[in-house]
Amino acid sequence: MPKAIYEDIYRDLKGKIQEGTYSYQEFLPTENELTVSYGCSRNTLRRAISMLADDAYVQPMHGRGVRVIWQRDQRVAQGSLDGVESFGEYAKRNDAQPTTSVKSFEQVTCGAGLASRTGFPEGSELIRVVRVRSLNGVARQVDHDYFLASAVPGLTPEIASTSVYRYLEGQLNMRILTSRRRITVQLATDEDCSYLNLGPYNCVAVIESQSYNSAGIMFEYTQVRHHPEEFSYNTVSRR
């Protein structure tokens, strides 16, 4: 594993901001001071700072310094950035029991309609999986996953019922490097209503996602339909 220096510095500074060593609206020590204390080059330090800026932890100001803009107990974007908490993470944090029920598992050939919806080439062989994921027995989301069959050999309904990602990373040594996402709100379908107990809501939050592996191949399209309660997507935008 290539433990990069900038990664260490990034984590160290992030921790110091979170624990209050550098607090909201304060300035970090200057780049020169930090390069001395970390014993690294200015480029390496600046890379770590740039990552903190991408996370909206700091904001560098030309000619002035690097100001901390992170504060505790923020309602907006306090959790993990660019994403909903993963199902497992959320379950763990809330001491809830996560379960996954596989409703469908089949191989399909990508037709024109599916191709334009998912971004897979027409004619691709895909594995379609529909799953309902619950916490403490309460259904929270319906996943519609399409995997490029050639990219996920050996995928079974049993694996789909636990963690596909653990299988991909552990067994196939595949990582998701890039994923494009689109968030919309849609009227709940009969299927949504039958799986999720929507209560007063007649809509679901939908995240569509195209994921690319380390070979630059799009191997997964997912459409996750969330119960509106507890759905929250946090992100940061910079110019």
Add this chain to the structure above:
Amino acid sequence: MPKAIYEDIYRDLKGKIQEGTYSYQEFLPTENELTVSYGCSRNTLRRAISMLADDAYVQPMHGRGVRVIWQRDQRVAQGSLDGVESFGEYAKRNDAQPTTSVKSFEQVTCGAGLASRTGFPEGSELIRVVRVRSLNGVARQVDHDYFLASAVPGLTPEIASTSVYRYLEGQLNMRILTSRRRITVQLATDEDCSYLNLGPYNCVAVIESQSYNSAGIMFEYTQVRHHPEEFSYNTVSRR
């Protein structure tokens, strides 16, 4: 204006990908070749490539090359990244007439509840603006904006009815550099229903946002409540 070399290269490569000079799944020329053709250093070129990777245009592969992962006519995240199209942009693209109606414009002092909701310090003087924005007479979103009064001197309801950002950038020379966002789905309030013609929907898509200016001061909190139709938020996540 500092025209950075890496910016030029970034735009040039981006254009060449969009027009098909480098097409989906192909590799870019090697870094060495590109540094020669652009006449720049490897660091500068790599910065441009890194920005393209942040936009999910390419995916660099260690020891192999840089693969293009952008394709035309993508349903997911083809528009502007990390954002909804701004109101003006959307209107222009659709040849629609944008209008803004200011429903409320008042100065308030930030109490404890508002402070925890918005992230402003308790006791701050804020300007609260409620606006309804329409296209061709059809209301599409309700904006609840809170500005730090000291940061937006001279803001008037008239300015709020056109473009606050043009005022901030043009008159006050202020830019938004960082903004944190949170996307949720909420039951429509009576106010939502009275302004938006929600049809069958009983929910709205809500984007909360905290914006920081170039001085690292949070000067704006907004909660924009969108009609579900035509609401779409595109983003990219990388690891």
Add this chain to the structure above:
DNA sequence: GCCGATTTGTCCGTATGTATC
């Protein structure tokens, strides 16, 4: 399986530009 060539990833030192104070 090994080895060398290619290609991207990380890191350094230095120089110069530009905004702020």
Add this chain to the structure above:
DNA sequence: CGATACATACGGACAAATCGG
């Protein structure tokens, strides 16, 4: 104006992953 601090850019060195012979 000078001093400080961040921004950009260059060139070089070595590491790590990939690929072909």
